[in-house]
Amino acid sequence: MEVWRSKSFLVVAGLGVLLGGTTLAHDSPSLPRHTETVEEASGQAYGGYIGDRNFVISRGNGLHEFYFTRAIYSSWSRGYGRRGRGSWATDWPKADVQFLWGLKRLTNIDAYDFDNPVTLDNPDLRRYPFLYMLEVGAMQLTPPEVEGLRDYLTAGGFLFVDDFWGTYEWQVFEHEIYKVLPSHEIVELPLDHPLFSNFYVIEEILQVPNVGNGRSGYGTWEQDGYVPHVRAIFDDDGRLLVLINWNTDLGDAWEWAEDPWYPLTYSNFAYQMAVNAIIYAMSH
Incomplete structure (x- = not known):
């Protein structure tokens, strides 16, 4: 499996715990200061949608085996989320709910029908084995968020x-x-990994464009992200901890799957990737 490492950030050579516990140190990039914290996101910025930062699962009856849980995290960007909230809220809640409709039609998973955003420092986060996080190019985690996610x-x-x-x-x-x-x-996840064949057989990684590019057909990329990647982080025992979809926008494909102008090829792939990931996460 190919190991990927950003040379611009790596200042201590080595393979970390795989070669005796060496910790990799990384320089801090020059980032803007916080303009939104978890407290702001879960307090007045919520506009009453959830209100209490520790309030989880507010709708629906009974418990379910799967909740599509979205990570609320601190960021320096307001992003394109609901009512101008931080980047964590991009495409929320429509993408989450619309994906769940598809998940329940495509599988027999007993899924909660609604979105379920949760802060990273919420002790109830452990109740949900699958966590969705997007627009992480604007992320600035606080110490409690770092500890909570770890x-x-x-x-x-x-x-x-x-x-x-x-x-x-x-x-x-x-x-x-x-x-x-x-x-x-962080490693490249090869196409022969079981995640790519546990429900749908995925033989190619497509670049899924945002809705504007998808409708216009202008191009599938943004910035200098011309090539899509699926990367991963494993623990010392080989358990997949983090699946990283870079240079692609699966969430827009879920959000706009019903749009006749958004290409079906991208929506199909976006659903297949997420369904496979959920089944893998739930079964491992």
């Missing part, structure tokens, strides 16, 4: 990352995820 992943959680593009956004994400998992490598 605890979640080491306890058995699975993180699915989506919708960030180009060199700069990769560097931001890499810097932030190495706060969480400092001794773990």
Whole structure:
């Protein structure tokens, strides 16, 4: 399996815990300061949608085996989320709910019908084995968020990352995820990995464009993100902790799957990737 490492950030050579516990150190990129914290996102900025930062699962009756859980995280960007909230809220809640409609039609998973955004420092995060995080090129995690996400992943959680593009956004994400998992490598996930064949057989990684590019046919890329990648982080025992979809926008394909002008090829692929990831996460 090919190991991927950003040379611009790597300042201590080595293979981390795989070769005796060496921790990789990374320089800090020059990032804007926080303009939104978790407290702002889950307090007044919520506009009453959830209100209490520790309030989870507010709708529907009974418990379900799967909740499409979206990570609320601190960022320096307001993004394109609901009512101008931070980048965590991009495409929310439509993408989440519309994906769930498809998931329930395509599989027999007992899924909760609604979106389920949860802060990274919420102790109830461990209740949900699958966590969706997007627009991570604007992410700036606070110490409680770093600790919360690390605890979640080491306890058995699975993180699915989506919708960030180009060199700069990769560097931001890499810097932030190495706060969480400092001794773990990021690797390319080969197409012969079981995740690509556990439900749908995926033989090619498509670049899924945002809705504007998809409708116009102008191009599928953003910034300098011309080639899509699926990368991964494993723990020392080979368990897949983080699945990273870079230079692609699966969330827009779920959100606009009903749009007759958005190409069906991209929506199909976006659903297939996420369904496979969920089944893999739920069965491992």
